[in-house]
Amino acid sequence: MTDAVESDGTPDPLAFSNDALILYERIARGDGHVEPGTPALEELLSLGLVLPHIFETDLYLPAGRQYVWQRLVDRERATIEHSGDLLKQAVERLRGLPRFFAMLPPTATGGEDSGGIEFMKSPRDANAAVAAAVATVRSHVYTAHPKDRPREVLTISEVSDIERLKRGVRLRTVYPDSALSRAPENQWVAAVTAHGAEVRTAAAPFPRMIIIDDAFALISDREAVPAYSRTGWKVTHPGMLGFIQDTFKLLWHVADPWAGRNTPRTTGTITTPRARTILNAMSVGKTHDVIAKSLGVSTRTVTNALSPVYDALGIEAGDRFRLGLWWATSDERELEEESIKE
Structure with a gap:
């Protein structure tokens, strides 16, 4: 005192x-x-x-x-x-x-040196800030993406997003309506919603934002060229964080539930015992021909066994890389397989 x-x-x-x-x-x-x-x-x-x-x-x-x-x-x-x-x-x-x-005690959100608002001068700086914040996420990750996201970014994001969902982290994402017709977003949505993520779309324009717990936000730089580039402002100031959280809540309220062309099933299993046997064999590098021989069936039968899985996940048939990413983190790996013939 x-x-x-x-x-x-x-x-x-x-x-x-x-x-x-x-x-x-x-x-x-x-x-x-x-x-x-x-x-x-x-x-x-x-x-x-x-x-x-x-x-x-x-x-x-x-x-x-x-x-x-x-x-x-x-x-x-x-x-x-x-x-x-x-x-x-x-x-x-x-x-x-x-x-x-x-003599003042530190605040829970930090950011004292910059007043809790810091400009990220490059995509690299912005990505590093997000990665550091998401590494310690406890409660939720809310994101709004007004532009399309590259396929490679979504593929990498999918694995970590599913891992967080399994830990109980809440994931909410808003895309523009145009994302409903894009395959990469459809595939990502199918994979993460199968694990409890919530995705909506909005018709009106909205700013890019990433919110992690009640401690971090990244918002787009409205002066950037082109607009909504991957530079932006890192926010840890509690007053601004509250405002950004409320902005996202308003956006979420007016957005519509995702209705893409590949909406996955959210209940029950999507693999049969035979499909699980095939997927486990594929995960150790075996080809369809080798798997077919071990099962005593044709290669076409192996391919047909996987078709419902591709459909349920919203993955293009034959995209073994994305199928493998999903299978690597799927709870269905623990379910019973089909017996392999000697």
Whole structure:
């Protein structure tokens, strides 16, 4: 707690009570529901240390340190400009700012150095930021993709997305209506929705965004050329995160459930015992001819056994690479196979 008064007996504008410090520590940990009007809250608001949530009237969030620093500096600058007699006190308070910030506990979301908003100058920087955040995801990943995603990106994403879904992470994604006619998106949707992902499409234009838990967001740079490029803004500021979360919720509310041409079955198994035998043999590099011989059937029979699996997953027939990716993480690997003839 800072001193309540300055050396000349006047109240110290940087002072706040022990109750305010305890409340700030609580809000900084993420517990920001506070009864409006309480004295400790009013102290924090006057210093700019916390900000009210945009939509929830009893929720408060810790402000970024850069924002608070600039606010306090601007206040002392105004004091100097309007009252030269207070120059000495203002300078002393400015000198005391490092000590003031040193006593504050860290916030749960971090981002103090940049105020919680940082520009990602290249796709590489943006991808690295997303990868670092998603590596520690606990609750949910929400994404909105206004442009088509390359097939190779979706293929790589599919494996990690399914792994997270199996861990209980919630995945929600919004695509534009045009994605309904694109094969790569259809194939990705078929694979991930089979494991519980939720996908919708929107007719109206929307910005690109990636939201991970309540701690990270990446939004597109509206000044980028071309628009919606893979550069953008990394956001960890709690107030902005709340706004971005609410923006996604509104988009999700008006979007329609995915109705692509290859909607998978979401209940029951999609493989037969014979298909599982074939898939396990394929996973160790055996060809259809070798598998057919071991089963005592024709190669056509092996191919036909896999056709329903391709259809159920929304994968183009013969795309063994994507079929193999799905099988590598499928729970159906544990089910009974067909006996192989000696």
